[in-house]
Amino acid sequence: MIHVQPNVLLVSVLNxxxxxxxxxxxxxxxxxxxxxxxxxxxxxxxTAVTGGITRDMLIGAIPPxxxxxxxxxxxxxxxxxxxxxxxxxxxxxxxxxxxxDAIGLGIFAVTGTQKALDYGINWPMAAILGMIxxxxxxxxxxxxxxxxxSVLRSDLYAVAALAxxxxxxxxxxxxxPLVVVGWAGVAICVFLRVMAIYRGWRVPVSRWGRTxxx
Amino acid sequence: MIHVQPNVLLVSVLNxxxxxxxxxxxxxxxxxxxxxxxxxxxxxxxTAVTGGITRDMLIGAIPPxxxxxxxxxxxxxxxxxxxxxxxxxxxxxxxxxxxxDAIGLGIFAVTGTQKALDYGINWPMAAILGMIxxxxxxxxxxxxxxxxxSVLRSDLYAVAALAxxxxxxxxxxxxxPLVVVGWAGVAICVFLRVMAIYRGWRVPVSRWGRTxxx
Amino acid sequence: MIHVQPNVLLVSVLNxxxxxxxxxxxxxxxxxxxxxxxxxxxxxxxTAVTGGITRDMLIGAIPPxxxxxxxxxxxxxxxxxxxxxxxxxxxxxxxxxxxxDAIGLGIFAVTGTQKALDYGINWPMAAILGMIxxxxxxxxxxxxxxxxxSVLRSDLYAVAALAxxxxxxxxxxxxxPLVVVGWAGVAICVFLRVMAIYRGWRVPVSRWGRTxxx
Numbered sequence: 276m277i278h279v280q281p282n283v284l285l286v287s288v289l290n291x292x293x294x295x296x297x298x299x300x301x302x303x304x305x306x307x308x309x310x311x312x313x314x315x316x317x318x319x320x321x322t323a324v325t326g327g328i329t330r331d332m333l334i335g336a337i338p339p340x341x342x343x344x345x346x347x348x349x350x351x352x353x354x355x356x357x358x359x360x361x362x363x364x365x366x367x368x369x370x371x372x373x374x375x376d377a378i379g380l381g382i383f384a385v386t387g388t389q390k391a392l393d394y395g396i397n398w399p400m401a402a403i404l405g406m407i408x409x410x411x412x413x414x415x416x417x418x419x420x421x422x423x424x425s426v427l428r429s430d431l432y433a434v435a436a437l438a439x440x441x442x443x444x445x446x447x448x449x450x451x452p453l454v455v456v457g458w459a460g461v462a463i464c465v466f467l468r469v470m471a472i473y474r475g476w477r478v479p480v481s482r483w484g485r486t487x488x489x
Numbered sequence: 490m491i492h493v494q495p496n497v498l499l500v501s502v503l504n505x506x507x508x509x510x511x512x513x514x515x516x517x518x519x520x521x522x523x524x525x526x527x528x529x530x531x532x533x534x535x536t537a538v539t540g541g542i543t544r545d546m547l548i549g550a551i552p553p554x555x556x557x558x559x560x561x562x563x564x565x566x567x568x569x570x571x572x573x574x575x576x577x578x579x580x581x582x583x584x585x586x587x588x589x590d591a592i593g594l595g596i597f598a599v600t601g602t603q604k605a606l607d608y609g610i611n612w613p614m615a616a617i618l619g620m621i622x623x624x625x626x627x628x629x630x631x632x633x634x635x636x637x638x639s640v641l642r643s644d645l646y647a648v649a650a651l652a653x654x655x656x657x658x659x660x661x662x663x664x665x666p667l668v669v670v671g672w673a674g675v676a677i678c679v680f681l682r683v684m685a686i687y688r689g690w691r692v693p694v695s696r697w698g699r700t701x702x703x
Numbered sequence: 704m705i706h707v708q709p710n711v712l713l714v715s716v717l718n719x720x721x722x723x724x725x726x727x728x729x730x731x732x733x734x735x736x737x738x739x740x741x742x743x744x745x746x747x748x749x750t751a752v753t754g755g756i757t758r759d760m761l762i763g764a765i766p767p768x769x770x771x772x773x774x775x776x777x778x779x780x781x782x783x784x785x786x787x788x789x790x791x792x793x794x795x796x797x798x799x800x801x802x803x804d805a806i807g808l809g810i811f812a813v814t815g816t817q818k819a820l821d822y823g824i825n826w827p828m829a830a831i832l833g834m835i836x837x838x839x840x841x842x843x844x845x846x847x848x849x850x851x852x853s854v855l856r857s858d859l860y861a862v863a864a865l866a867x868x869x870x871x872x873x874x875x876x877x878x879x880p881l882v883v884v885g886w887a888g889v890a891i892c893v894f895l896r897v898m899a900i901y902r903g904w905r906v907p908v909s910r911w912g913r914t915x916x917x
Contacts, residue, residue: 305641311692313648314641320617328547333756335765337549338610345613396766399773403748414847419628421637423849427733427742434741478739519855525906527862528855534831542761551763552824559827633842635851 285454286386289461290327293379294347298323298354299365300376301416305355306362308420318416319355323347326411330387330404334394373472374465377435381464384409384439385457389447398444405440406433409464431471434478439464499668500600503675504541507593508561512537512568513579514590515630519569520576522634532630533569537561540625544601544618548608587686588679591649595678598623598653599671603661612658619654620647623678645685648692653678713882714814717889718755721807722775726751726782727793728804729844733783734790736848746844747783751775754839758815758832762822801900802893805863809892812837812867813885817875826872833868834861837892859899862906867892 301322305315324341331339341347358365365372387408391401410426410433417424426432439460446456470476515536519529538555545553555561572579579586601622605615624640624647631638640646653674660670684690729750733743752769759767769775786793793800815836819829838854838861845852854860867888874884898904 308637309694310641311694313692317641317647332546332760333766333770337551337765338547338608342547342610342614342618345611348613348617394766396770397773399776400770403776404770418632418846419638419641421632421635421849423736424847427738427745427847433745478741480737480739522851523908524855525908527906531855531861546760551765552761552822556761556824556828556832559825562827562831632846633852633855635846635849 286389286457289382290386291346291350292375293382294323294350295354296372296375296379297326297383297412298351299358299372300413301351302355302358303362303365304416304420306359312359315359316352316355318419319358320348320351321419322412322416323351323354324412325415326383326408326413327387329411330391330408333404333407334391334396336390336394373468377465377468378461380409380432380436380468381439381461383412384436384464385443385460388440388443388460389453389457392444392447398448402437402440402444405443406436409433409436409439431467431476431478435464435467435471438467500603500671503596504600505560505564506589507596508537508564509568510586510589510593511540511597511626512565513572513586514627515565516569516572517576517579518630518634520573526573529573530566530569532633533572534562534565535633536626536630537565537568538626539629540597540622540627541601543625544605544622547618547621548605548610550604550608587682591679591682592675594623594646594650594682595653595675597626598650598678599657599674602654602657602674603667603671606658606661612662616651616654616658619657620650623647623650623653645681645690645692649678649681649685652681714817714885717810718814719774719778720803721810722751722778723782724800724803724807725754725811725840726779727786727800728841729779730783730786731790731793732844732848734787740787743787744780744783746847747786748776748779749847750840750844751779751782752840753843754811754836754841755815757839758819758836761832761835762819762824764818764822801896805893805896806889808837808860808864808896809867809889811840812864812892813871813888816868816871816888817881817885820872820875826876830865830868830872833871834864837861837864837867859895859904859906863892863895863899866895 298319302315302319304322305318310318324339324347327347328339328341331337331341384405386405388401388405390408391404392398396404410424413426413432414424417426442460442463443456446453446459467476512533516529516533518536519532524532538553538561541561542553542555545551545555598619600619602615602619604622605618606612610618624638627640627646628638631640656674656677657670660667660673681690726747730743730747732750733746738746752767752775755775756767756769759765759769812833814833816829816833818836819832820826824832838852841854841860842852845854870888870891871884874881874887895904
């Protein structure tokens with residue numbers, strides 16, 4: 276009898292949602308840059324899996340999950356094809372897309388941190404690896420489209436991922452159940468993103484850099 | 490008595506040809522961008538080995554082949570020095586170079602896919618890994634010269650690599666001998682590249698992106 | 704009783720200095736590009752650890768040192784915060800910074816080569832891996848800020864790292880003690896950098912590339 280823990284099932288389902296959302300964000304960049312269908316799909320896949328693959332390689336979970344299973348590939352293709360075909364519709368849905376993206380970010384940060392801790396990584400680096408799981412895909416998407424990664428510039432994006440990761444670290448330290456901790460981590464991540472987008476919350480910029488054209 | 494399988498020998502020889510061709514393509518970019526000799530050689534090496542190293546890391550063949558042996562390094566230096574010294578000659582040979590590049594692409598895709606399958610990777614991801622073996626070097630070359638990877642834009646480049654990879658997957662499924670399957674994979678890859686270059690075969694572009702300047 | 708070899712202690716201390724210097728060079732780029740505090744810290748960390756992580760992954764030392772310990776992270780944060788807060792002061796110290804950077808480069812090249820040799824890598828690739836340990840962080844810094852890596856263009860930067868690495872290889876071949884070889888490697892690296900900066904020593908550029916605007 277196969278016994279699936281509710282946690283594991285939940286994490287898997289959430290990870291699939293995160294993968295789909297991130298794939299669509301990569302595909303949208305590809306369409307905007309006039310890439311052909313194939314380029315769009317490559318960008319969708321890369322955006323969806325780079326964060327998780329980087330984390331898995333760094334903690335020694337080799338081959339990474341997204342390589343040993345074809346589920347991420349299939350989901351990325353689905354998300355990429357949808358955006359390629361219905362780009363205008365997708366473009367009009369910016370508000371829900373940003374929300375889904377925040378949820379995806381939180382999910383990847385939370386599950387990434389937990390996996391790093393499970394592999395025996397010290398907590399500061401586990402939080403960093405959780406953050407990388409969340410932001411890695413978007414960074415690769417921006418590097419491949421020859422832009423400075425947007426995550427380095429603005430909008431509490433990496434900060435939100437790190438906050439979610441730190442909640443998981445704290446929860447593990449006091450032995451709270453993963454379900455509680457995980458949702459709390461995703462919630463803080465989404466909250467920070469919403470505040471950044473609608474209230475303009477920011478991280479300070481050095482006054483020396485500000486005077487130069489970027 | 491050491492017994493070298495004809496397959497293994499063939500694959501090695503082909504891989505060396507692919508390495509040389511890819512190194513020259515990286516070196517050419519470096520010369521065009523006024524890099525010094527050293528930058529040209531670094532770019533030659535990176536273009537030649539990144540695809541294979543990425544594949545090896547992802548399937549868990551660590552340290553990668555191009556690290557445990559110095560053959561790729563030596564070949565990349567040779568190719569890089571040749572282009573650095575005789576750039577004008579190389580530049581005039583664009584037609585044969587494109588053909589060799591297509592052969593190199595097919596070889597890397599075919600041997601990469603077979604290696605991933607040998608390491609127990611599922612077939613969809615094995616095909617993707619074969620494709621990555623073929624296109625990874627060129628993508629890294631373009632990222633290091635701060636360009637959007639040309640493979641994301643045009644000319645059935647990644648598609649040709651993927652087609653070659655899928656032939657290998659199909660051949661393995663019906664237990665055809667590798668020699669037959671491999672040549673068929675390289676042939677389809679070269680065919681698609683030739684059609685893209687001389688007949689303008691393309692993958693569709695989304696009509697939403699097309700209206701914007703890229 | 705814990706017995707720390709003087710060599711090991713020395714290497715550790717030197718590596719920490721290298722990490723701090725490289726983190727500051729990454730942070731400076733971030734400030735100049737008007738990144739927020741978080742982007743600056745990410746860039747500081749990435750610049751400090753990418754070279755060593757790449758080497759460790761390629762030789763199979765997984766998880767890499769900078770992941771299993773939080774020391775690099777802490778040092779990178781320190782260096783990043785310092786540059787963020789006192790950028791003008793840092794900017795005025797260009798001369799000492801360049802010197803420290805040369806020392807950091809030499810240290811990473813020397814210790815990286817020794818580690819690769821210890822893992823049984825052949826000497827040509829061990830030297831390349833030492834060079835990568837030295838130049839990898841700066842290359843990643845430049846890729847993330849959407850520039851062609853400066854190391855590919857000028858100033859004997861990679862050449863100096865390679866020279867230091869080759870000294871270590873030679874020293875190992877004739878069984879000289881690591882302390883002697885290591886300092887010799889760092890010294891040659893610093894010497895070449897100083898000559899490049901103050902005397903304009905250069906590697907030749909192909910005459911074909913030179914005529915084109917880069």
